Amino acid sequence: MTLLILGGTGEARELAKELVARGEHVVSSLAGRVARPKLPDGEVRVGGFGGPEGLARWLTENDVSAMIDATHPFAERIGANAAKAAQATNTPLLRLARPGWTEQPGDTWHWADDLDHAARLLPGLGERVFLTSGRQGLAAFAGLDDLWFLIRCVDPPEEPLPRRREVLLDRGPYTVEKERGLMERHGVQVLVTKDSGGAMTAAKLTAARGLGLPVVVVRRPRRPETASVTTVQDALIRLGVPSKGSPA
Template identity: 60%
Template sequence: GAEGLAGWLAERRVDAVVDATHPFAAGITAHAARAAAATGVPLVVLRRPGWQPGDGDRWHPVPSLAAAADALPGLGRRAFLTTGRLGLAAFAHLAGVHCVVRSVEPPGPPLPPHAEVLLARGPFTVADETALLRRHRIDVLVTKDSGGAATAAKLTAARTLGLPVIVVRRPPLPAGVAAVPDAAAVLARLGLTPPPPS
């Protein structure tokens, strides 16, 4: 929690906090912001840039997993869910949709009633993602805007196949907190210079 982290920062006389957690780790970021504010320690949030739609994309941005579940039945009947194993409860009531769920680790209940689980870890290629979407007869992709290249191939595959994509937007950062896109920007924000190349 924020109080425990604030105590740890003060006890160790930390000079700065760099929050490089997942873009959807809103709780951790909120705790880091509160702890940094309470101790006067500078906070820098490092977030890889989010994905941006390109020509031919059929994106449907939504603010939450619950909103994604609400939108899903109107867009397809065979969904590829790549939202992570911890958020699948939002889709557990969708009796009329077959869900192919990809996860790094086996998800726990509750799952959608018609769920097929694929265990895999990226990066994934466009060819592999296109083949997967075709093999499972997917007609809608559901994903969170995690950004980065490791799992972006599914978006290109969906564009190629003309599939709609439900994109869960990132949670907002705490008030007064801004994100930077890379390590060089972190160092610049903290007034540090990067080490020379080795």
């Protein structure tokens, strides 16, 4: 069977690796927003499909048996397109989504509905901001001229950006020691992040907790209701793919 993985996440790459190792035909689709993405095992396509209609057409033309939405928790557009295309073509759709982060003792979290809301929360929380929400949507913070921002993202962000800023291009995973050192060197007083979940970028939360810093956390957007799992192993079970070494 042909399986389409909408990916770009670590979970998507892990799932592709497991499926390819079991002899499945896997096509991983990447949005193409990162200049040098980590490529998964199996066949890879880069770029959009042309909305839900284009995705539905691709599913039909390539005789896709099932589609797995393993995109980033904040990739809401492709999630909506996947749900519409799956319904239109009667293609089974499985959402693979890592759990969100959970506030721990010693944390001081301020939840925001979106980046605009996060920007409104910042005045009064700290004048030196560590902004780790990615390179998209940074215009929400562009008018906060009284604040200084350390902006970390994988690829260079585009204007408009905060006037007082330093841009750091880096890719996880990160360690608690390095995150704490980075915050101390730059005199960070407040951290802004999306509720991406997972261990790859969670070290900043531990570092902020140790330094007693407030954290503004952007809630995940709503996704269409569909069958969902939180681990690669559960995804394999739901897809009915036998374990390696099991009889066919």
